[in-house]
Amino acid sequence: MKNAFLGAVSALIVSASVAAAQDYPAKEIQGIIQWGAGGSTDTVMRAVTPHAEKVLGATVVLQNVTGGVGAIALNQVAAAEADGYTLLMGAENPLLYKVMGLGDKDYSDFTPINLLARGTPILVAGKDAPFDDYAGMMEHIRANPGEVRFGSTGPGGLPSVVTAMIQAVEGELDVTFVPYDGDGPALTALQGGAIDVMPAVLGASIEGIRAGTMKPLALFDVTPAEALPEVPTVTSFNEGYAAYLPWGPFFGIFVRNGTPEDAVAKLTAAYAEAAQQPEFLDLLRNRGFTLMNISGDEARAFLADWQRKTAWLMHDAGLTKASPEDFGIARPGE
Amino acid sequence: MDAIAAFLTVFTDLELLLLVAVGTFAGVYIGAIPGLSVTMAVSILISFTFSWDVYPAIALMIGIFMGGVYGGSRTAILLNIPGAPSAIATAMDGYPMARRGEAGTAIGITTVMSFFGGFIGILVLAVAAPLVSDFALSFQPRDYMLLALLGILLVGSLSGESLVKGIFAGALGIAIGAVGMDPLTFTERFTFDQPLLRQGVSFIAVMIGMFGVSEALAQLHHVDTPAIRQKITRIVPSFGTIRRHLPLSLQTSTIGVVIGALPGTGGDIAALLAYDHARRVTKKPERPFGQGAIEGLVAPETANNAAVGGAFIPMMTLGIPGDAVTAIMIGALFIHGLNPGPMLMIDRPEMFWFVVGALVAANFFMLLFGLTGIRLFTRIVEMPRAVLIPLILLLSIVGAYAVNNSITDVYWMLGFGLLGYFMRLYGWPLGPVILGVILSRLFDDNWRRAIISVREDFGRFFWGILTSPLSLALFTAVVLIFLSQTPLWGWAKARLFGRGAEDAP
Numbered sequence: 001m002k003n004a005f006l007g008a009v010s011a012l013i014v015s016a017s018v019a020a021a022q023d024y025p026a027k028e029i030q031g032i033i034q035w036g037a038g039g040s041t042d043t044v045m046r047a048v049t050p051h052a053e054k055v056l057g058a059t060v061v062l063q064n065v066t067g068g069v070g071a072i073a074l075n076q077v078a079a080a081e082a083d084g085y086t087l088l089m090g091a092e093n094p095l096l097y098k099v100m101g102l103g104d105k106d107y108s109d110f111t112p113i114n115l116l117a118r119g120t121p122i123l124v125a126g127k128d129a130p131f132d133d134y135a136g137m138m139e140h141i142r143a144n145p146g147e148v149r150f151g152s153t154g155p156g157g158l159p160s161v162v163t164a165m166i167q168a169v170e171g172e173l174d175v176t177f178v179p180y181d182g183d184g185p186a187l188t189a190l191q192g193g194a195i196d197v198m199p200a201v202l203g204a205s206i207e208g209i210r211a212g213t214m215k216p217l218a219l220f221d222v223t224p225a226e227a228l229p230e231v232p233t234v235t236s237f238n239e240g241y242a243a244y245l246p247w248g249p250f251f252g253i254f255v256r257n258g259t260p261e262d263a264v265a266k267l268t269a270a271y272a273e274a275a276q277q278p279e280f281l282d283l284l285r286n287r288g289f290t291l292m293n294i295s296g297d298e299a300r301a302f303l304a305d306w307q308r309k310t311a312w313l314m315h316d317a318g319l320t321k322a323s324p325e326d327f328g329i330a331r332p333g334e
Numbered sequence: 335m336d337a338i339a340a341f342l343t344v345f346t347d348l349e350l351l352l353l354v355a356v357g358t359f360a361g362v363y364i365g366a367i368p369g370l371s372v373t374m375a376v377s378i379l380i381s382f383t384f385s386w387d388v389y390p391a392i393a394l395m396i397g398i399f400m401g402g403v404y405g406g407s408r409t410a411i412l413l414n415i416p417g418a419p420s421a422i423a424t425a426m427d428g429y430p431m432a433r434r435g436e437a438g439t440a441i442g443i444t445t446v447m448s449f450f451g452g453f454i455g456i457l458v459l460a461v462a463a464p465l466v467s468d469f470a471l472s473f474q475p476r477d478y479m480l481l482a483l484l485g486i487l488l489v490g491s492l493s494g495e496s497l498v499k500g501i502f503a504g505a506l507g508i509a510i511g512a513v514g515m516d517p518l519t520f521t522e523r524f525t526f527d528q529p530l531l532r533q534g535v536s537f538i539a540v541m542i543g544m545f546g547v548s549e550a551l552a553q554l555h556h557v558d559t560p561a562i563r564q565k566i567t568r569i570v571p572s573f574g575t576i577r578r579h580l581p582l583s584l585q586t587s588t589i590g591v592v593i594g595a596l597p598g599t600g601g602d603i604a605a606l607l608a609y610d611h612a613r614r615v616t617k618k619p620e621r622p623f624g625q626g627a628i629e630g631l632v633a634p635e636t637a638n639n640a641a642v643g644g645a646f647i648p649m650m651t652l653g654i655p656g657d658a659v660t661a662i663m664i665g666a667l668f669i670h671g672l673n674p675g676p677m678l679m680i681d682r683p684e685m686f687w688f689v690v691g692a693l694v695a696a697n698f699f700m701l702l703f704g705l706t707g708i709r710l711f712t713r714i715v716e717m718p719r720a721v722l723i724p725l726i727l728l729l730s731i732v733g734a735y736a737v738n739n740s741i742t743d744v745y746w747m748l749g750f751g752l753l754g755y756f757m758r759l760y761g762w763p764l765g766p767v768i769l770g771v772i773l774s775r776l777f778d779d780n781w782r783r784a785i786i787s788v789r790e791d792f793g794r795f796f797w798g799i800l801t802s803p804l805s806l807a808l809f810t811a812v813v814l815i816f817l818s819q820t821p822l823w824g825w826a827k828a829r830l831f832g833r834g835a836e837d838a839p
Contacts, residue, residue: 037377038661047669050384062381063739067533068515100520149787154520178475178783179518184661188597188654192471194787207653207675279671286673 024084024263025058031253032063032077034070034090039182040203040287044116044251045089047283051274056266060087069093069156071103078105082256084263087113092249095307096156099314099329101321106307110254111264112299114271117289118250119201121162121220122231126190127213129197134218134237137197138170145174151186151198152177155319158249159183161310162199162220164317165247169240190214201249202227203287221246227288247309250292252299268295308332340687343389344695350393354692357397358699364398365405366417368542369733372402373658380666388670388685393692395666399659400696403601403638404448404704411440412714413726415546415733419538420601420638422768423609425545426492427623427630434626435562437712442569443628444635445704446576447583451636452697454587455594455643459650460690464679466644467651470595475783476798478598480808482777485603485769487812488610490819492765494624497819500766503757507770508777510535518779530742537771538737539747544764546730547751550723552758557719564712569705575628582612582629583636590637594644600657601638601645602772608637614815643693650686652676 031049035041042064049060065073070093080086088110097103123134131137141148152159167173175197180186183200190198191213198205199220206227208214218234219225222245234241253271255264274280275293284291294302311324312331324331344350364370376395383391406418411428424444431440458466473481486504493500513524514534525531586608593604612623612633619627645656653675655661667674672682679686717725734747754764788794799805817823 037373037380038655038658038663038665042377043665043668046380046384046665050381064377065738069520072533102520146789154518156520176786176789178787179779180783181517181779184655185598188471189475189783191652191654192473194474194783207673207677211676213652213676282671283668286671287668 024260024266025056027058027085029056029058029060029085029087030063030080031060031087031089032065032073034066034073034088034093035064036066037064039184040119040201040289041089041091041251043283043287044289045253048116048271048274048277048280051277051280052267052270055270055273062089069097069100069102069154071097074103074105077254078109078256080256082258084255084259084267086255087267088254089251090254091251092306092310093156095303096311096314098327099311099320099322099324100156102156107252107254107303109257111257111259112295112303113253113255113264113267114275115250115252115292115294115299115302116271116275117284117291117293118248119158119203119289120225120246120248121158121199122202122205122225122228123162123197123199123217123220123234124187124190124205124209124214125197125217126193126195127215128193129215131217132215133232134234137217141173141175146176148175148197149195150175150177151183151190151195152179153182153186154179156314157183158201159186159199160319161247161313164313164319165220165241165244167317168244168313169238187214201288203289206286206288221248225288227285244309244313247306248290250306251289271295305332336684337687340684341691341694343684343688344393344691347389350389350692351695353390353393354397354695355699357394358401358696359397359703361398361401361403362405362408362700362703365402366408367733368409368415368417368546368729369538369736371418371538371737372399373662374736375402376659376662376666380662380669383666384669388667388672389688391666391670392663392689393695395663396689396692397696397699399663400452400639400642400693400700401703403642404445404452404635404700406638407444407448407635408441408711409729411444412437412711413546413722413729414549415542415726415730418602419541419772420605420641421634422541422545422602422765422772423605423634424631426609426765427625427627430624430626431631432564432712432715433562435564436626437564437715438569438708439571440626440631441708441711442705443571443575443631445701446571447579447632447635448639448704449697449701450576450583451587451590452639452642452693452700454584454636455591455640456690456693456697457643458591458640459643459646459693463647463651463686466591466595467648467654470592470597470648470656471652471654472804473596474798474802474805475780475787476795477802477805477808478596478780479777479784480799480805480812481596481599481603482773482780483812484808484815485607485610485773486777487815487819488606488769489766491610491613491623492763492769494763495761496763499762503763504766504770507767507772508774509770510540510767511537511771511774512778518782535746535771536734536737536740536743539734539743540750540771541768542730542734543747543750543752544754544767546726546733547748548754548758548764550726550730551751551755553719553723553726557723559719561716561718561722564716569708579629579632582615583632585615586611586633586637587640590640591644591647593637594641595647595656597648597654597656599776601641603776604641604644605634605638606769606772608633639697646689646693649674650689651679653678 077088094106131140216231219231406421407424410416410421410425414429416422489500489504589608590604612629616629645660648654649660664674734743
């Protein structure tokens with residue numbers, strides 16, 4: 001019985017790979033989105049994919065597979081055939097799985113099809129917070145140890161990286177961290193006064209800042225954002241941040257290593273063109289994301305650099321479960 | 335003037351009206367199938383309606399939302415499997431009605447009351463959205479925690495004959511809800527180093543197993559008894575019935591709107607709290623609760639449909655989702671080039687009024703589709719058990735699989751179905767288990783947030799409760815409801831009101 005089953009499966013695989021070799025794409029493509037419906041990864045992927053479908057001439061069926069900080073989706077794609085019919089649509093998190101003890105796979109097991117865009121972190125405060133900019137916040141924290149409430153989203157999330165950066169530059173930060181499920185709920189809590197400060201991605205806070213329901217303290221980048229030019233960069237308060245910036249979460253599409261080159265090339269071409277569509281560019285601009293649209297070796301270099309910087313930052317802040325060294329991730333500059 | 339024109343857009347454009355109708359129709363049937371959720375349908379629609387204009391896309395989504403929330407009650411009444419979490423409370427009294435041959439009446443009441451609740455929700459959205467969203471935003475973690483506690487006290491209403499068994503069942507539910515990787519600290523809880531347990535137990539799988547499979551197994555005991563004939567005399571409830579339940583439905587609709595507007599709580603919790611409220615305020619139900627009380631249908635159905643309008647309140651005024659479906663709709667608005675946020679109402683007020691108009695249209699279509707085809711539906715319960723039982727099992731398996739496309743969820747579902755069957759057999763109530771699973775994280779996460787925020791200082795925590803009117807009101811409600819379930823209550827009542835209280839029923 002088991003043999004018959006295995007036979008059927010391998011027959012299926014053979015026929016699938018023959019089909020793939022002949023003319024990719026010959027059937028529906030599965031797109032596994034690492035994060036839940038309605039989130040930023042989901043929105044970006046659902047916005048870009050219909051354009052890519054037109055170029056590919058095939059349907060990409062999108063599906064949200066959530067859980068385990070995205071590890072469930074990653075493992076699902078890693079377990080699928082390397083035939084180009086299963087895409088992983090993810091964010092930056094997998095690059096920290098190893099040091100965070102969340103899994104033994106990361107993007108080095110995958111071939112990047114396209115790194116679409118990156119976000120910029122921004123530090124925002126509730127509109128009733130007793131400070132108006134980054135310098136005022138630092139002063140207030142020093143004067144009131146433990147009283148300022150920072151929102152967080154668990155180790156490895158954007159807030160934890162930004163906080164690690166602040167501690168690396170300014171020294172120990174005596175604040176209270178209140179954990180939330182994601183930046184959406186945390187920013188809601190910020191507007192309701194349940195927390196005081198939140199390191200968030202620009203796109204999630206942009207509308208609140210425009211409407212005055214939250215105060216921007218500093219943009220975590222070396223140059224001001226196009227969408228909010230009046231918000232000062234954090235390097236204008238402290239030059240020390242320049243060593244870590246620019247840094248930000250990103251969104252990318254991946255296939256398993258070993259996928260036929262023809263499929264990788266076709267997918268890469270399709271998504272590169274899709275990422276240039278005006279509607280998609282509008283969406284990125286409105287949500288405060290920066291277009292990257294890179295693939296191949298450029299994308300690989302970006303991933304490696306991102307992983308080195310971030311993993312060591314987290315490790316030095318004492319937030320990791322294992323040293324990056326154990327996985328051959330060299331300290332930046334070494 | 336512009337507002338009225340925008341409100342009427344959906345009624346004057348035949349294509350939009352048709353899309354709302356199609357959406358509502360599809361929603362009723364998607365909602366009726368356990369596992370196929372409105373959330374799923376709406377997120378698929380995002381890709382599907384990608385190239386459309388924003389109005390038709392939103393019209394279709396709103397139709398599905400409204401129809402889907404209502405549709406969950408169908409299977410809850412007919413088969414005791416809630417089609418959606420928001421219909422759990424509906425099964426408590428709806429299914430007993432179907433077993434008496436009153437499925438037609440139950441669906442009729444449910445439909446009319448859903449329409450009523452939906453209408454109240456839309457009305458509040460239209461006239462008081464900014465006010466309600468400010469109120470919803472003022473909920474602090476400790477208030478969410480107290481709200482969850484209030485919900486957990488519902489155990490008393492759901493326990494049936496033995497409160498002690500109910501408390502144990504509720505605690506089991508809370509423990510099931512805690513399994514998995516804790517999203518706040520990334521610590522594994524109750525996982526015993528099994529990777530399988532890391533993702534936690536799918537709540538929908540527990541729900542389908544406990545209600546659907548255990549029901550099918552329990553039915554096996556009566557496989558030879560003939561099916562109950564359904565008498566379809568009156569589907570549309572009489573005006574007298576509606577008027578009698580008007581005060582209750584107004585109260586439960588209010589509960590629905592507020593819970594729906596709170597970010598982080600939705601129709602499921604609204605319906606359960608409303609059900610509990612009905613049990614408390616209804617002095618003389620025609621039939622006891624749990625055995626087919628009309629009030630037990632009126633309360634959850636008004637509340638969960640009122641929660642739809644409620645969920646749009648923070649979405650339209652602040653760009654904050656009121657529940658999972660509105661979270662996806664916000665994504666859809668982004669894709670269509672709009673910027674949902676506090677400025678949306680100012681920049682694009684016509685969008686707000688269009689949404690209100692589409693909701694009104696969807697509500698009418700829901701009434702229409704709900705009241706037609708009931709005869710056909712009630713035939714389901716008249717089927718011989720030898721057909722019905724496999725059908726329930728099939729539906730349960732498909733439903734459990736569809737949630738995450740995961741076969742593991744099917745095993746969980748079957749496991750909990752077996753557990754549920756034995757619990758039933760030995761007189762353990764199942765309602766509290768589901769209640770525990772639903773409220774576990776709401777309670778646990780917010781308790782931790784609340785206590786962490788005050789630097790783990792109990793004194794400051796209670797000071798916070800005492801100095802905030804909202805927290806104080808919730809706290810008082812928790813204490814009073816808790817005391818009302820202890821013998822102390824009767825004693826205090828007798829002392830305070832003398833013999834009068836004794837004579838009162």
